[in-house]
Amino acid sequence: MVRTQDLTYSYDARHILQFPDMHCAAGEHWLLLGQSGSGKTTLLHLLGGLLSPHGGFVEVASTRLNNLSASELDHFRGQHIGIIFQQPHFVQSLTVEENLLLAHQLAGFRPERRRAHELLAHLHIGHKSNVRPNRLSQGEQQRLAIARAIINRPKLVLADEPTSALDDHNCEEVLALLEREAGQVGATLLIVTHDGRLKDRFHHRIFLQSTQA
Amino acid sequence: MNLLLLSWKNLRYKPLTLLLNLVLLALGSGLIVLLLLIDHQLQQKFEKNLAGIDLIIGAKGSPLQLILSSMYHVDAPTGNISIAEAKAFLNPKHPYIQTAIPLSLGDSYRGYRIVGTTPQFIELYKATLQQGRSWEKPFEVVAGAIVAQKLGLKVDDTFQSSHGFVMDDNLVHEDAQAFRVVGILQPTGTVIDQLLVTPTESIWAIHDSHADHDADHDADHDADHDADHDADHDAEHDHAHHDHEAEKQGTVPMSALPLHEQTDKAITSILILFKGRNAQTLNMQRSINENTNMQAATPAIEITRLQSLMGLGADALRILALVIIAVSGLSIFISLFNSLDERRYELALMRVMGASRLRLVALILLEGLMLALAGLTLGLILGHLGMEWLAVAMQDTYRYTFTGLTFLPQEWSLIAAVLAIGTIAALIPAIRAGMTDISRTLAEG
Incomplete structure (x- = not known):
């Protein structure tokens, strides 16, 4: 499902990040661990097609992201990859429900009101569907971010430090939700973190060293 | 959730900013619409009221004043001219003059001016009767459509005129015979709608009787008066006495003499239509101005002068409106x-969710365009309503009926220009939104 090979990226000439080759099968849940500065976020952006690698390639669902044009890549990402960021952000002028439907629509799907409602109810924020996202608590916002990432039934779900801002209780809940929801749509889940609390939950783990050449 | 709706929700999310932008746009475009409407309608009325009048002859003074008082009926008349002096121009056999219409001004009824003239005056403005008939004798009045409507005049109503143009009880010609409305004109869109039209003889009768009732009237004048008539026309040898008697009984006859023969009388001005414009008619104007106590003014020239004077104010307003826009x-x-700074992250998120760069560009452009459209719509409504509101005020001042309920072709240019401004203003922000570096923005959190 996700494959990388000889992946490198550099922000400047003297600072080249090298990433270990990866191969994650469909439906697997992976943890990407590493210290700050080890290039965790960079790797996640490479996998999500937000950055283009300087060397090597990324393959998601048998599609080489390198070979796609800019707008094809946007479209591919919208349809097949869901991303959850450390700080949840939303379109502030839209309600919770509208934010979910926007994800549908921007990916080129017909907005499915019912799926949005089901998903929100499932994540216990159904009663907040008509408020603005900034009225939600941190935990609720993170749940909404998960809902947004999986609403299009993506093949790959990427999560960048989804728990670092949360207390133990919320952390546990968000992780459980991520696994459950990703499992439900059959997506490959890749969590990037330096949060030690997550280590023992996952069998598939990749440790990133700050490898600089 | 299409782009249009999203743009609108983004705009509505900042209500105060939205308000400011809308108010500015509405003000600017509303002012332009108002100016366009006023300018166009003034122009139109000016032309309609010009009614092909080539020349106006009246007492010496400001030519503009002569035009304003005799053609637009807004200013005070320059004074009177004697028929003796103007005789040649009133003569229907004049080789260059097709029509010469005498006007006697100076009286009014409840603020509406009374014009003493001949039936040609009504023909000049192509006015037709909607009720009643034309006058047959002095003190019969044909009322313009708006006067009749505003004053609620009906056929057979009577009224006393007053001296001058302001409503003042002290100036009412109480001792004079009352006017009787015999006809009401159809609306024409010209100044005649606002006038009370009566034969010249009515005005003469009122002012002659004035003279008679003045305690020490000039005996010589009366003697001359009688003498003229006796000498010229035996048949009407006691014309003057007759006048006197008849007035009191309310039956002044129309004078049997052609107007240009009544050289003892005076009128205010003459509207002249030439048979054709040529060197002679040009000379005629110069010769009147140089060799007589009268002046001749060309309405077209004076109006152009007036418009260029008024144009200064209009230009200032127009510049102001353009600055506001x-x-x-x-x-x-x-x-x-x-807003891009605040929305950096959500724009990047939209890219993550599948929106292309072009889509973000379109989103911001649409926001600019929608603002422009909304402001413009408000401005158009404001301009037209403002004109409609002004119309009420201006009708009394300028003797014109205006309307805010017409749409001018120039408004399309305004619409195009404002929409273009909205798009251009949004262009740089839109391009910047499209260039958002999503990875960096998202990494910054």
Whole structure:
């Protein structure tokens, strides 16, 4: 499902990040661990097609992201990859429900009101569907971010430090939700973190060293 | 959730910014619409009231005043001219003059001016009767459509005229015979709608009787008066006495003499239509101005002069309106540009969710365009309603009926220009939104 090979990226000439080759099968849940500065976020952006690698390639669902044009890549990402960021952000002028439907629509799907409602109810924020996202608590916002990432039934779900801002209780809940929801749509889940609390939950783990050449 | 709706929700999310932009745009475009409407309608009325009049002859004074008082009926008349002096121009056999219409001005009824003239005056403005008939004798009045409507005049109503143009009980010709409305004109869109039209003889009768009732009237004048008539026309040898008697009984006859023969009388001015414009008619104007106590003025020239004078004020307003529109363009630019900073992250997120660069460009452009459209719509409504509101005020001042309920072709240019400004103002922010580096923005959190 996700494959990388000889992946490198550099922000400047003297600072080249090298990433270990990866191969994650469909439906697997992976943890990407590493210290700050080890290039965790960079790797996640490479996998999500937000950055283009300087060397090597990324393959998601048998599609080489390198070979796609800019707008094809946007479209591919919208349809097949869901991303959850450390700080949840939303379109502030839209309600919770509208934010979910926007994800549908921007990916080129017909907005499915019912799926949005089901998903929100499932994540216990159904009663907040008509408020603005900034009225939600941190935990609720993170749940909404998960809902947004999986609403299009993506093949790959990427999560960048989804728990670092949360207390133990919320952390546990968000992780459980991520696994459950990703499992439900059959997506490959890749969590990037330096949060030690997550280590023992996952069998598939990749440790990133700050490898600089 | 299409782009249009999203643009609108983004705009509505900042209500105060939205308000500022809308107010600026509405003000600017509303003012332009108002100016266009006023300008166009003034122009139209000026032309309609010109009614092909080539020349106006009246007492010496300001030519503009002569035009304003005799053609537009807004200013005070320059004075009177004696028929003796103007005789040649009133003569229907004049080789260059097709029509010469005498006007006697100076009286009014409840603020509406009474014009003593001949039936040609009504023909000049192509006015037709909607009720009653034309006058047959002095003190019969044909009322313009608006006067009749505003004063509620009906056929057979009577009224006393007053001296001058202001409503003042002290100036009412109480001792004079009352006017009787015999006909009401159809609306024409010209100044005649606002006038009370009566034969010249009515005005003479009122002012002659004035003279008679003045305690020490000039005996010589009366003697001359009688003498003229006796000498010229035996048949009417006691014309003057007759006048006197008849007046009191309310039956002044129409004078049997052609107007240009009544050289003892005076009128205010003459509207002249030439048979054709040529060197002689040009000479005629110069010769009147140089060799007589009268002046001749060309309405077209004076009106152009007036418009260029008024144009200064209109130009200042127009510049002001353009500045406001330019400022509103700047305001759209600044508010969109600033909003990008706040929305950096959500724009990047939209890219993550599948929106292309072009889509973000379109989103911001649409926001600018929608602002422009909304402001413009408000401005158009404001301009037209403002004109309609002004119309009420201006009708009394300028003797014109205006309307805000017409749409001018120039408004399309305004619409195009404002929409273009909205788009241009949004262009740089839109391009910047499209260039958002999503990875860096998202990494910054």
